[in-house]
Amino acid sequence: ETGVTQTPRHLVMGMTNKKSLKCEQHLGHNAMYWYKQSAKKPLELMFVYSLEERVENNSVPSRFSPECPNSSHLFLHLHTLQPEDSALYLCASSQVAGRGADTQYFGPGTRLTVL
Amino acid sequence: SQKIEQNSEALNIQEGKTATLTCNYTNYSPAYLQWYRQDPGRGPVFLLLIRENEKEKRKERLKVTFDTTLKQSLFHITASQPADSATYLCALTSGTYKYIFGTGTRLKVLA
Numbered sequence: 001e002t003g004v005t006q007t008p009r010h011l012v013m014g015m016t017n018k019k020s021l022k023c024e025q026h027l028g029h030n031a032m033y034w035y036k037q038s039a040k041k042p043l044e045l046m047f048v049y050s051l052e053e054r055v056e057n058n059s060v061p062s063r064f065s066p067e068c069p070n071s072s073h074l075f076l077h078l079h080t081l082q083p084e085d086s087a088l089y090l091c092a093s094s095q096v097a098g099r100g101a102d103t104q105y106f107g108p109g110t111r112l113t114v115l
Numbered sequence: 116s117q118k119i120e121q122n123s124e125a126l127n128i129q130e131g132k133t134a135t136l137t138c139n140y141t142n143y144s145p146a147y148l149q150w151y152r153q154d155p156g157r158g159p160v161f162l163l164l165i166r167e168n169e170k171e172k173r174k175e176r177l178k179v180t181f182d183t184t185l186k187q188s189l190f191h192i193t194a195s196q197p198a199d200s201a202t203y204l205c206a207l208t209s210g211t212y213k214y215i216f217g218t219g220t221r222l223k224v225l226a
Contacts, residue, residue: 004158040124040218041218042119042204042215042216042217042218042219043159043204043206043214043216045212045213045214048212050212055212056212056213058213090158090159092158097212098210098211098212099210100145100146100147100208100209100210100211101147101164101166103149103161103164104149104159104161104206104214105161106158106159106160107158108156108157108158109156109157109158111156
């Protein structure tokens with residue numbers, strides 16, 4: 001498989017559930033990102049990892065917990081979410097974090113619905 | 116605060132015409148500006164990048180301009196086709212970890 005993959009593609013969870021989103025990149029990149037995309041809002045950068053080290057955390061609530069065990073895998077652990085957290089969660093990768101000329105490669109996203 | 120505005124939420128044009136999308140920004144001095152295409156249910160796909168010292172960039176039927184004085188980028192699709200129908204996003208970065216995206220313009224090319 002090539003590019004950036006995300007699982008699951010769709011997720012429905014209750015406010016008391018705990019779930020995880022998974023992202024895998026097959027591009028040999030060193031940087032990985034989590035974004036949130038809500039209707040009629042711009043993509044919001046949530047977290048940035050560079051070589052498995054978190055380098056950016058954009059004031060994201062603690063109910064979202066990222067994990068990057070290696071440069072190819074990225075997880076987003078979810079617990080006690082709110083209905084307003086329902087959105088499309090996108091994972092992306094780039095060759096190097098912080099190099100603005102780099103292209104970001106996005107996965108297809110996980111459509112999350114919180115009931 | 117830093118803000119990006121893309122000219123309109125939706126744009127309809129006739130097939131064969133040139134589509135022009137606008138990206139305006141405030142309170143920011145980006146070093147790079149990127150344009151992405153996003154289809155429903157998919158992640159954004161990179162199209163073009165332009166640097167602050169470049170005025171224009173082309174790729175096949177696509178052209179991007181960048182005016183740092185006006186704080187504006189224009190994205191043109193010439194000889195538009197129904198297959199060009201999608202949402203187009205602009206993104207700015209100053210070379211830090213932070214990419215700032217616009218809300219996107221939904222383009223529909225009518226046959």
